[in-house]
Amino acid sequence: MSAFYITTPIYYVNDVPHVGHAYTTITADALTRYHRARGEDARMLTGTDEHGEKIETAATKAGKSPKAFADDIVVRFRQTWKNLLVEPDDFIRTTEERHKAVVVDLWKRLEAAGDIYLGEYEGWYCVGCEAFYTEAQLEPGNICPQHKKPVGRVKESSYFFRMSRWQEPLLEHFEKHPDFVQPESRRNEVVSFIKSGLRDLSVSRTSFHWGITVPGDPKHVMYVWLDALTNYYSALGGTGAELTERFWPSVTHLIGKDILRFHAVYWPCFLLSAGLPLPRRIFSHGWWTVRGEKISKSLPATRVDPNLIAGDIGPDALRYFLLREIPLGADGDLSYEAMIGRLNSDLANDLGNLVSRTLSMTDKYVGGMIPPATPALDAEGLAAELARLALHARDEAQRHFDAFAPSRALEAIWELVRGANRYVDAAGPWTLAKDPARKVELDHVIHTFLEAVLWSARLAWPVIPGKAEAILEQLGIPASERGPRWPQRWNQELAAGGHIARGAPLFPRIDEARQAELLTRWIPEDARVAAASTPPTAGTSSLPVPGAPQNGAIQYADFEKLDLRVAVVTQAEKVPKADKLLKLKVDLGGETRQVVAGIAESYTPETIVGARVIFLANLAPRKIRGIESQGMILAAGEEKVLALSALDRDVPPGTKVR
């Protein structure tokens, strides 16, 4: 059985969990669930980073001992993960004995390798990052580039790690393992950093005491990153332990891009020195802003409590949004309107509606009992087509989950959800139900759409485990079988004769009134007051009052008015005596439209035929140079068109764009 081990960063205990932490942790949980569903030996680790100057200072400020301070925050992290349906297999704290023992062992290995020496460190240190900086890395005025605050000057006796020695072996590893750091852009960044020259690293401090003591020299505590990074290994029990044998080095470190260097340079160098295998992969995801702002302690409105949101819309909806909205690796902005829009469209309209209408028809037409399937009766081949779609969705979801692309996986799964809704419309069970002679056909249709519901739930389970299990329950699947399982064959799992049990609506639609209410709850009052009293100016941060868009912002409902569709250009010709205009015919999936487009300076008729573009289909027709234009193709550029809107893969003309 292949092993899949994924870790999140261990979070500092000077902060309560916010949506950024939640993102990494939910992603790791969903990927673990997926691999488990595929039958792999899957394991997820998260935890807390409790040592170091930053925590010691925060604890002192709070008038507590560092350990007592950490104990309080750890409860918040554990509870948050529970609330978000995150089920790690282990939660490690760096203050635990099991961790400290392995760190001490690692130190001794580095020492035995001749890579530790005593010296004196003099330089800049940012306590926020717990990192050393050279002058060149700082912003003018000795400002930390991350925290935008002045860094401190440190001068103290320190042990050093001979990192310079590992520069070439590390580069070799990168060459041999091109996917060691992902996405590729991040890999290139790290490689050029290594090539610019690795300097020896200060790995102990003497000016404070909250940390793991250096063996044989109790005046020194270990550098907190050396301590913290080792958690991934210590949580397995260290060298020789049963879990280590099982899971090391089949490990993926999922991290935010802020801490890439520690993971992709320092940690591998420590491991190389200790003679231990390097992790399989380091995946660096992007950075969330909240309503356009970086998450920061000085901006309360960015410090979204994931517990609050999950409490209001359910943990599944929050998980779905975070994973669906942006590809893993890209940056994203959390806009509440976008979140509610997704909930209403993908979850309420597509999935929720599919489940409620199919189950209600099952009750109405066949008394709530799962009827038998008779594939031979699929005269028009609609059910066979749905089965093919399901298999395709599963294979695509697999491909994308395997490639750490959960947003793409969800996109594929929702092809099935939407296909199932279309199947219900096309198969028309309400007509079949009127004719007793067509009972077997009716049974087949009902079995088919229930099967599609089952597949949708199984495939989406890694991301929305709570609601997926609720769907399985409604389909009559016993509790013991609602966990990790990946569908294999069509019509294999759903047994005829079982009973469905309809439940509460899965994802109630959020209407405008409720949306306004939620925004009031989620946006702290001071942020609302500040926004209301300061007129927004370009470039400054302004957080609009809910329901009162500023800066020309529109509501999602406004956007929904646009009927955007995929169109293929089938004909093109120049408009006589007009340098800028082309007359086009576009196919909207069976329907042809004529459009006059101002793109002739950038595209000739020959190059544009065959282009697949995004088309605004409900723009009121108007005459341009006497020719009726029935819509508009979207393009980039202002005065002059620079490029046409394009799609990164082929989808049939007529497909809706949202």
Ligand code: MSP
């Ligand atoms: N304690 C160190 C990590 C040690 S790992 C051996 C640390 N902790 S942290 O509490 O600051 O958490 C940082 C991590 O939280 C990021 O790497 C990322 O995974 C997550 N995020 C924090 N803010 C985030 C966003 N705004 N957006 C996305 N993820 C964010 O660094």
